[in-house]
Amino acid sequence: MSPTSSPPVLVMGGAGFSYQLNPEPESLPIVDILLRSFELGVRTIDTSPYYEPSEQLMGAALSDPTIQSRYQRSDYELMTKVGRIKENEFNYSPEWIRKSVARSLERFKTTYLDVVFCHDVEYVSLDEAVTAVGVLLEFQRAGVVLRVGISGYDIDVLAQVASLARKKYGHPVDVVQTWAQLTLQNTQAETRGFDQFRAAGVNSVFCSSPLAVGLLRTGGIPIGLTGDWHPAPQGLRAAAAEAAEWMDKHGDGETLCSLAMQYAIVKARQNCTPSFSVSTITGISTLSDLEQNVVAVKRVLKTDGNSESLLDWTELEPQAVESRLSLAERVRLILGEWLDYDFSGKKPKPATNDSNGDDIEEADTVTIATQKNRELKQFAAIGVTA
Numbered sequence: 001m002s003p004t005s006s007p008p009v010l011v012m013g014g015a016g017f018s019y020q021l022n023p024e025p026e027s028l029p030i031v032d033i034l035l036r037s038f039e040l041g042v043r044t045i046d047t048s049p050y051y052e053p054s055e056q057l058m059g060a061a062l063s064d065p066t067i068q069s070r071y072q073r074s075d076y077e078l079m080t081k082v083g084r085i086k087e088n089e090f091n092y093s094p095e096w097i098r099k100s101v102a103r104s105l106e107r108f109k110t111t112y113l114d115v116v117f118c119h120d121v122e123y124v125s126l127d128e129a130v131t132a133v134g135v136l137l138e139f140q141r142a143g144v145v146l147r148v149g150i151s152g153y154d155i156d157v158l159a160q161v162a163s164l165a166r167k168k169y170g171h172p173v174d175v176v177q178t179w180a181q182l183t184l185q186n187t188q189a190e191t192r193g194f195d196q197f198r199a200a201g202v203n204s205v206f207c208s209s210p211l212a213v214g215l216l217r218t219g220g221i222p223i224g225l226t227g228d229w230h231p232a233p234q235g236l237r238a239a240a241a242e243a244a245e246w247m248d249k250h251g252d253g254e255t256l257c258s259l260a261m262q263y264a265i266v267k268a269r270q271n272c273t274p275s276f277s278v279s280t281i282t283g284i285s286t287l288s289d290l291e292q293n294v295v296a297v298k299r300v301l302k303t304d305g306n307s308e309s310l311l312d313w314t315e316l317e318p319q320a321v322e323s324r325l326s327l328a329e330r331v332r333l334i335l336g337e338w339l340d341y342d343f344s345g346k347k348p349k350p351a352t353n354d355s356n357g358d359d360i361e362e363a364d365t366v367t368i369a370t371q372k373n374r375e376l377k378q379f380a381a382i383g384v385t386a
Contacts, residue, residue, distance in 0.1 A: 007277030008077070009265065009310050010297055012037055013208060014047030016285025017054040025053060030061040033287055038071055040294045041310030046177070046206065046281050048081035048119055049100060055080060059107040073110060079206075080104045081119035081151060083132055092118070092128040097135040101145065115175050117149040122157040122344075126164060133165040133173060147204070149175030154344055155193040162200035172201025177281070182207035182267050184216055184260045184331055185240070186340050190267055198276060208281035210264030217257040218244040231345075236338040243334040251327060258296040263328045265297050269316050300324055 017025045037043075047054045061067065062076075082100040083092045101116060116136055121129040129150065139145035150161050150173055162173040176197050181189035189207055197205055213230060214221055220241060221230040232240070244256040251259065261282065268278040284290045294310060301310075302317040332339060 006314070007204065007272060007279045008042070008044040009269070009279065009301070009314060010042050010293065011044040011046050011079075011206060011208075011279055011281040012042050012290075013281045013283040014045055014054040014058060015051045016283045016289070017047075017057050018051035019053070020051065021283075022285065025057060028057070028285060029287070030057050031064045031066055033284065033290060034058065034061050035067055035070075036287055037284070037290055038067070038076060040290065040308060041312070042284075042290070042294070043075060043311070044077040044079065044114075044279070046079040046208070048084065048117075049104065050081065050084045050086075050119060055104055055107040059109055063109050077114040078108055078110065079115040079117065079149075080108075080113060081117040082136070083121075083124070084119035090120075090124050092124050092132045094131065094135045097132050101136075101139055105144070112143060113145050115147045115149050116145045117151040117175070117177055118161075120152045121150050121161050122152045122154040126157075126161060129161045130164050130168055133161070134169055137169055137171055147174035149173060149177060149206075151177035151179075153179055153181070155181060155188060155196065159193070159196035159200055162197060162202055166201050172203075174202065175204045175206065176202050177206040177208060179207070179209040179281075180212045180343065182264055182278075182280075183210055183212045184243075184256075184263050184328055185212050185236075185335055185338065186342075187267065188340055188342075190271060191340075194271055194276070194278070203275060204277045204279075206279050206281050207264065207268060210280055210282055211257060211260050215240050216243075216260035218248060218255055231343045233341075236335075236341055239335045239338050243331045246334060247327070247331065250330075252323075254296075254299075254324070254327065256331065258292075258299075259324060259327055259331065261293060261296045262300045262324045266300055266316060266321050266324060269314075 015021060017028060017030060019025060022028065045058060047058060049055055082097050084090055101113070104113060105111070116139070118129055118132045118136070133148060133150065136145055136148040140148050150158055152158050155178060158176050158178060162176065166172045178189055178193065180186060181193060189205070194205065211217055212232070215230065215232050215237070221228065221232065221237060247254060247256040247259060254262070264280050268280050271278045282293055284293065297310065298313055300317055300320045301313040302315050303313045305312060
């Protein structure tokens with residue numbers, strides 16, 4: 001599958017098959033989920049060794065006779081990651097990168113991986129990240145890794161690593177993955193990220209967390225086994241709740257959740273060119289998740305035939321897009337000052353009337369940014385792509 005001529009509309013995020021999100025991921029019907037996913041044209045999988053035991057479970061499922069009798073290895077794409085081990089443990093050494101790639105190949109019982117990302121590059125030094133990219137380029141030259149990527153939240157760091165790697169190796173990073181940066185609430189990937197990535201030679205971007213990790217939905221932030229880990233401030237949560245309530249009343253059958261998914265898909269497709277592709281990754285851990293996501297996505301796409309596979313639903317449907325963008329504009333008005341709020345704390349939200357008009361002192365800003373960075377690290381550690 002070409003990374004640019006036919007980019008996947010929707011990618012299955014594999015974090016849902018992890019202990020971080022499910023106390024018993026082994027109990028999930030992963031063979032059934034993958035089989036139905038492939039039938040529906042969701043043929044690209046994104047995961048990580050950090051999402052324990054996602055790789056092992058999906059590798060076993062892909063080896064199941066039910067799937068192998070219907071799909072060859074060339075019918076789907078496998079994307080995984082290297083470098084992140086635990087919430088606060090990273091290993092970007094060349095030795096570990098080689099070991100991690102070999103382990104992923106064994107778990108998936110394959111001779112090649114379509115994409116391997118350096119996982120969350122903002123938490124290691126630039127030199128470590130660039131060195132790790134170099135190791136992956138060795139695998140690419142050997143045909144073991146088809147495309148080399150980097151992932152993370154911080155757009156500027158991602159662009160910097162990509163640029164430095166290109167300068168050092170004379171070869172660009174092929175793929176970038178960033179999360180919660182192409183959503184109803186935050187479009188910084190579009191407004192400033194894509195240009196930076198293109199300038200660094202990147203030709204493919206995967207944007208995950210179209211729901212801003214559960215923020216953009218009815219019912220508020222999901223509270224799981226890890227507690228309330230979401231870095232969104234109360235003001236943003238309240239605005240999202242107001243937007244969800246408005247959609248329930250005026251969404252013409254759409255919810256904030258479905259609109260957020262459709263908005264991300266529309267933005268991704270609008271930014272695709274013959275030489276640059278943008279795709280959307282969303283977390284899927286149940287058959288219901290899968291079916292609902294595909295149904296929502298199809299409502300802004302069109303097909304020439306009657307196929308249920310998203311492989312045949314690649315063009316935007318103009319009238320549906322116009323309708324959803326109109327709804328999105330109203331939702332974005334409700335989100336107001338929280339548009340493009342940066343979860344990393346690099347750009348702390350300025351004081352509002354709630355602070356009696358007092359300016360935030362520099363020391364307070366540093367404290368806020370430091371706290372936000374800690375929250376973001378925990379946030380990223382969850383591995384959610386919803």
